[in-house]
Amino acid sequence: MGQNPQQAEATSAASSATKPTGFAAKMMAKMGYVEGQGLGASGRGRLAPVETQLRPTGAGLGAVREKTKQAKDDEKREAAFRGEVLEDSEEEEKKRRKELKKKRLSGVGAAASTPTKQKIKYRTAAEIEAMSEGLEVPNVLKSIIDATGSETKLLTSTAGLMSTRNAMVPSETESMKIAKRARRDLESFAEEWNTVSERKKFYEMQEAQLVQEMDELEGGTRGLESVMKAIRDIQVAGSDITFDQVAWETTIEALENLDREYVDKVDPSVLQEVAVAAIHPLFKKAMHDWRPLEDPTNVSSYLSRLSHLFGIQPFSTGTDLALPSDPLLHSSRPSKSTTPYETMLYTLFLPPIRSAITNDWDPTDPTPLLSLIQTWSTILPAFILTGLTHSVIPTRLETLLSAWKSSKPVSERHPQPSPHTYIFPWLPFLPPDHLSPTSPIGLFSTLKGKLKSLFQSYPLTHPPPNTLTSLLPVLPPSFLHSLQTRHLLPRLATHLSENLLIDPSNQDLAPLTESLAWLTPPWSLSTTTTAHLLTAEFFPKWHHILYLWLTNNPNYDEIREWFLWWKDQFPESLRDHDIVAKEWTKGLETISLALDLGPENVATQLPPPETGPVKPLGLSSAAAARQVKQQQSHSTQRFQDEPVTFRHVLETWCTEHSLLFIPMREADPASGLPLFRLTASATGKGGVVVFLRGDVVWVRDGKKREGASFKPVGLDERLLERAEGR
Numbered sequence: 001m002g003q004n005p006q007q008a009e010a011t012s013a014a015s016s017a018t019k020p021t022g023f024a025a026k027m028m029a030k031m032g033y034v035e036g037q038g039l040g041a042s043g044r045g046r047l048a049p050v051e052t053q054l055r056p057t058g059a060g061l062g063a064v065r066e067k068t069k070q071a072k073d074d075e076k077r078e079a080a081f082r083g084e085v086l087e088d089s090e091e092e093e094k095k096r097r098k099e100l101k102k103k104r105l106s107g108v109g110a111a112a113s114t115p116t117k118q119k120i121k122y123r124t125a126a127e128i129e130a131m132s133e134g135l136e137v138p139n140v141l142k143s144i145i146d147a148t149g150s151e152t153k154l155l156t157s158t159a160g161l162m163s164t165r166n167a168m169v170p171s172e173t174e175s176m177k178i179a180k181r182a183r184r185d186l187e188s189f190a191e192e193w194n195t196v197s198e199r200k201k202f203y204e205m206q207e208a209q210l211v212q213e214m215d216e217l218e219g220g221t222r223g224l225e226s227v228m229k230a231i232r233d234i235q236v237a238g239s240d241i242t243f244d245q246v247a248w249e250t251t252i253e254a255l256e257n258l259d260r261e262y263v264d265k266v267d268p269s270v271l272q273e274v275a276v277a278a279i280h281p282l283f284k285k286a287m288h289d290w291r292p293l294e295d296p297t298n299v300s301s302y303l304s305r306l307s308h309l310f311g312i313q314p315f316s317t318g319t320d321l322a323l324p325s326d327p328l329l330h331s332s333r334p335s336k337s338t339t340p341y342e343t344m345l346y347t348l349f350l351p352p353i354r355s356a357i358t359n360d361w362d363p364t365d366p367t368p369l370l371s372l373i374q375t376w377s378t379i380l381p382a383f384i385l386t387g388l389t390h391s392v393i394p395t396r397l398e399t400l401l402s403a404w405k406s407s408k409p410v411s412e413r414h415p416q417p418s419p420h421t422y423i424f425p426w427l428p429f430l431p432p433d434h435l436s437p438t439s440p441i442g443l444f445s446t447l448k449g450k451l452k453s454l455f456q457s458y459p460l461t462h463p464p465p466n467t468l469t470s471l472l473p474v475l476p477p478s479f480l481h482s483l484q485t486r487h488l489l490p491r492l493a494t495h496l497s498e499n500l501l502i503d504p505s506n507q508d509l510a511p512l513t514e515s516l517a518w519l520t521p522p523w524s525l526s527t528t529t530t531a532h533l534l535t536a537e538f539f540p541k542w543h544h545i546l547y548l549w550l551t552n553n554p555n556y557d558e559i560r561e562w563f564l565w566w567k568d569q570f571p572e573s574l575r576d577h578d579i580v581a582k583e584w585t586k587g588l589e590t591i592s593l594a595l596d597l598g599p600e601n602v603a604t605q606l607p608p609p610e611t612g613p614v615k616p617l618g619l620s621s622a623a624a625a626r627q628v629k630q631q632q633s634h635s636t637q638r639f640q641d642e643p644v645t646f647r648h649v650l651e652t653w654c655t656e657h658s659l660l661f662i663p664m665r666e667a668d669p670a671s672g673l674p675l676f677r678l679t680a681s682a683t684g685k686g687g688v689v690v691f692l693r694g695d696v697v698w699v700r701d702g703k704k705r706e707g708a709s710f711k712p713v714g715l716d717e718r719l720l721e722r723a724e725g726r
Contacts, residue, residue, distance in 0.1 A: 044081050046074060125186065132190040133197060145183050244282070251278055252302050259309045268311065269339075275309050276340040287348045292356045296372035303379045310341040312379055342381045350384055357392050363400045364417045366425040369393070373429065389429040397423060398446055406450040407457035410465065419447065420470035427474070437476050447471075448479070455487035460495050461510075463517050489533065492518060496537035497682070498658075502545040504562055509569065512538070520571065531579035536682075539583045542566065543609035546587055550594040551603045563587060646695045653715050654678060659723050664689070668710070678723040688722045 032041075039045030051068045125142040129135055255275050262271065279302075286299045303310075338346065353372075361369050377385055401419055410416050423443065427435070434442035451471075458465070472480075492515050499511035519530045549559060567575055567584060574580060590609065594602045654661040662684055664675040668691050679687025689700040691710065697719065698710040713719050 038077075044078065047077075123183075123187075128186055128190050132193045135190060135193050137186065141182060141186065144179055145186065244285070248279075248282055248299060248302050251282060252305055255279070255306060255309065259306075268309075272310060273340050275306055276344055279303075279306075280344060283344065284348055287352055290352055292353055292372055293360055293368040296368065296375050300375050300379060307379055310379075311339065312341075312381070338381075342384075345381060345384060349380075350387075353388065354392060357388070357396065361396065363396045364422050366422050370425050389426075390431045393426060394430060394434055394443060397426065398443055401443060401446050401450065404450055406454040406467075409459060409462045418465075418467045418470060419450075420467060423447075424474075435474075437479050448483075451475075451483055452487060455483050455491075460491060460514055460518065463514075485529075488518065489529070493533060493537050493682070496533070500538065500541065502541045504545065504549065504558075512569065516571070527573055527577055528579070530574060531577045534574075535579055535583060540609075543583075543587065543590070546590060547606070547609050550590065551606055553599070554594065554602075556591070556595070559591060563591070646692055650692065650697065650715070657720055657723075659687075659720075660684060667691075678719070680724040686725050688719070 033039070034043075036047075037043040038047050048070055051070045053068050125137050125145045129137045255278060258274070259271060283299065290298055292298075357369065373385075373388065400417075400422065404416060404419060408416075430443065433439045435444055436442070437444055437448075439445055451468075454465070454468075496511060496515055501508065519533075546559070563584075570580070586609070590606075594606055597605050651661050658680060660677070660679050660681075662677045662679070664677055667674050671691065671693065673691040673693060675689055675691050677684070677687055677689055679685065681687065690697050692698070696712045697715065699713050699719070699722065701709050701711055
């Protein structure tokens with residue numbers, strides 16, 4: 001359809017009006033911007049550029065409203081897109097003010113905002129009089145005070161009765177002023193009256209207390225006068241006596257009578273001061289020339305009779321090795337100062353005791369000092385007894401224990417006291433830090449070092465010292481087992497390996513007997529550990545000799561006796577152990593196989609024992625075979641020596657240098673010759689890998705198996721160093 005000229009003109013005018021003219025407007029239009037809508041793909045961005053809000057010069061934040069109207073409109077429009085209604089702080093404040101205004105107009109909450117004035121309650125004269133004890137209010141004053149109130153009382157002419165009518169008066173009458181003034185004066189007077197009454201009661205109570213204290217002081221004064229008279233009598237009686245024992249007996253009896261007579265009349269501290277003052281000269285004289293170790297009791301019996309007077313609580317020490325915590329030994333006094341009795345003992349008793357322990361006491365003989373401590377322990381203050389048993393005595397014991405040479409056997413030429421003889425008697429008195437296995441200091445710590453030295457250096461050819469058996473009650477089993485495993489067991493293995501030789505013709509059992517002496521109860525290692533030790537150090541040698549015997553014209557009757565004889569050399573608990581029993585079974589199986597093979601095939605077809613690497617025997621195979629042959633007296637045939645090869649020479653060289661010669665059951669890939677390992681380790685590891693070609697030893701260079709090169713060496717120190725891993 002065509003348009004008329006007027007419509008076409010209007011359309012062209014509208015399009016020219018909406019068409020962007022500027023460069024920025026054209027660029028934004030190309031990007032999809034439509035005038036009147038917000039920025040962004042969804043049209044939710046800004047509608048206008050960011051406006052600035054100017055503040056006056058020198059004004060800081062908050063001086064003017066920071067948000068412009070445009071920013072608020074943008075926030076509301078964004079909230080509308082999210083389906084929310086945004087209210088700024090100004091609108092909220094307007095709403096809150098409107099709500100408060102509505103409440104005030106409607107009367108809701110008026111009571112809370114404007115509290116009503118409470119009605120004043122007046123007390124009558126009778127109530128004021130009742131609240132003040134002993135106060136009497138005159139009747140005239142009562143009528144004046146009680147005639148006041150919010151109503152005015154008038155007399156009418158009807159029957160002379162009082163009737164109440166509401167009277168509207170513009171101001172207070174003179175009578176009301178007088179009544180109010182009288183009430184205020186009466187209330188003030190009543191308050192002052194109550195204050196004076198309370199003060200009077202306090203003074204009366206204080207007076208009663210002072211009278212009671214004066215009576216007590218008067219009674220105490222009379223008691224002190226009696227005590228002073230008794231003290232003078234004691235001093236007079238003591239001055240007339242020259243014999244110490246009689247003076248002590250007379251003084252103690254007088255003090256006992258004094259304690260019985262005045263125990264409830266005089267302060268105990270006063271009686272204690274009196275008793276100390278009375279016995280102080282006698283006690284000082286007794287301590288002057290006293291030899292504590294020669295005369296442990298001295299005057300302790302006299303002081304024990306006054307223990308109640310001195311305030312000492314007796315205690316008894318236990319006899320068990322595990323000492324329970326004694327409250328007197330291991331606690332401190334709550335008081336900050338010493339009593340006269342404690343001061344006397346500290347200044348007169350402690351110095352000679354400390355000097356005797358340090359200079360005269362022999363710790364190897366605990367009897368004299370132990371008798372002294374047990375005698376005086378019931379009358380000594382806790383801090384003195386603790387100082388002796390926790391510091392002075394343990395120091396002497398630790399010095400003696402440090403001098404104990406645990407690695408040397410006891411002999412008549414070098415006698416050494418066993419530690420248990422001088423440590424055990426003091427166990428009930430020693431503090432816990434000296435008995436704890438985990439303590440880094442103290443007697444037990446020193447004892448651990450000595451036992452370690454014993455297991456490391458004590459000669460195994462001597463039987464175990466009796467000290468070990470005696471110390472068992474105080475040694476934790478875990479601690480003893482750790483010492484034996486780390487220090488004793490390796491020495492026993494070396495002792496059996498180096499000194500035990502299996503020789504049927506002339507068997508020396510000394511190394512085995514000496515080792516079993518260290519492995520038998522009551523303090524030995526477990527039977528399983530001992531069985532493993534024999535399996536590693538004894539049975540390889542035993543099986544090797546049995547194999548040599550069976551392959552060299554054996555006499556089975558002699559082998560049977562030899563087999564049974566060896567079983568009888570072990571304790572029953574060890575002989576019947578599963579690990580040891582398996583080794584005996586292996587020996588029987590070897591003998592049975594030799595019988596089955598017969599004399600013709602036993603030498604060539606009997607396999608060697610498979611008991612791990614054979615330990616050094618001290619004899620070559622040929623020499624061992626010759627010894628077996630010599631003890632067979634029924635046979636006249638001489639043992640024919642095997643032809644000596646270079647392998648025999650190398651085995652003999654390894655035996656002489658305590659090395660193991662172990663076939664590796666593999667061959668060199670290049671030459672095809674069997675490989676052997678030469679090592680000094682008892683585990684069969686380490687050392688050097690070799691093969692033999694002619695009369696030359698070829699040693700593998702490095703640890704790599706594939707592509708390793710071999711170099712020829714001689715039987716000299718270089719080969720020994722490499723085999724020992726040096």
